[in-house]
Amino acid sequence: MDQNHAYTAYHPRWLRPHVSTYWWLEKPAYLAFILREGSCMFVAWFTVYLLLLLRAIQQGQAAYEAFLAWSAGPVIVLVNIVSFAFLIFHAITFFQAAPQAMVVHVGHRRLPARVLLAAHYAAWAAASIVVFWLLTGA
């Protein structure tokens, strides 16, 4: 206490614990949060991948074939498999968060969260089926 000239006898020093840079490793929920935010890196990666695909198509058939060959390389495939896992994680956590943010009223009643969640998953399934059909069937 004597070394604390800034404090009077009746205002002792308060303890202010410092938060570690690795705070997110302390609880599983914090780690899940950081992973969720980390999934955005894979969103960016795959958007870049799509831009590369678009550029290849714009450059012509040969470039497109070359892109398909490049995309079959083991490293790229591995990265894309991991991206797929993280994008699924992103979609699930994002849809989980949506009902908490959006309160939809139908007349006087509030739409239960399950209905909103189901609507998101239905839209996801529909969009996926349409894209799948466009790129493989038609």
Place this chain on the structure above:
Amino acid sequence: MLFSAGGVVSAMLLPVLVLLFGVAFPLGLLDPPDYAQLSALLANPLTGLVMFSLCALSLFHWAHRFRHTLYDGLQIKHLNEVIAIVSYGAAVAGSTLAAYLLWQLS
């Protein structure tokens, strides 16, 4: 708002695209569309619009999350302006590239 729109759009469309163009086609599990089909598909203005929104919104979603995670999560506060410029700048650049390529393909 860009963040949530980007989150929804990327969640809806990117998984199936990764499954096809990232895993199924390269590994030969399914046949990729041939060049003519794909260019015809992309020439359609509706597809162009959807693709542009997908690319642009996903990039902005990433930029916002990336910036905030570095600031809040890893506490890199002293580089705040640099990170903001780099991430939003990259998003703008990517969106411009997407617009240009889709315009060329239509």
Place this chain on the structure above:
Amino acid sequence: MGDRITLQVARYRPEQESEATYDEFEVPCPKDWVVLDGLNHVKDRLDGTLAYRWSCRMGICGSCGMTVNGEPKLTCATFLSEYAPGPVRVEPLRNFPVIRDLIVDIGDFMRKLVRVKPWIVRQVEKPLSAGEYLQTPDELEEYKQFSMCINCMLCYAACPIYGLDPKFIGPAVIALAQRYNLDNRDQGAAARMEVLSEHEGIWGCTFVGECTKVCPKHVDPAGAIQRYKLSAAVDSMKSFFLPRGA
């Protein structure tokens, strides 16, 4: 297993030391005892110098929030038998400065709470002769959940953003602001918007969601914050595209 359990209680005696230490106490563990009963036993029989806050001992006053085995809990609502055979680590609430032993300074929260005007704000007062403000059960439902907050600050202890940046206004304050914004008797939403739309207002929140998980009254502050973010964003778009009217 037995009927005794060890409490590892954090101590901080600023007149003696500059760091926290831990004292161990063995207390009885009948099945209806909560952590607070254990602490009271310590204070009454084992070490009268232990300093901690408590009041109603029934989960309504919000005084007894502490960190129990790493989780923010109300010690009057946490059974000791849950942690058998122990030991049970009792520490002060995280993310707040510790004054002594288990007592934290909550001044920061109190100052932030006042800033959002947690009372009915009227632009035009109704005269007494016009009678009461009427509210239907549906209108009550709109904000009732957020009115359950007991200001226990467990949400602040759980929020990593508040831990990293104490300027963040925090979950409970935003939930309480929403409690009044969504009350149909209130006309103060614009005044609160100014405070909430600061950088350390709602925009500091990254929706980790821990606040909702630890809330003993199921207030769901994370939901309140995201809803407010959405309505704030919609309002700013409206004012951008439709400057007058709407």
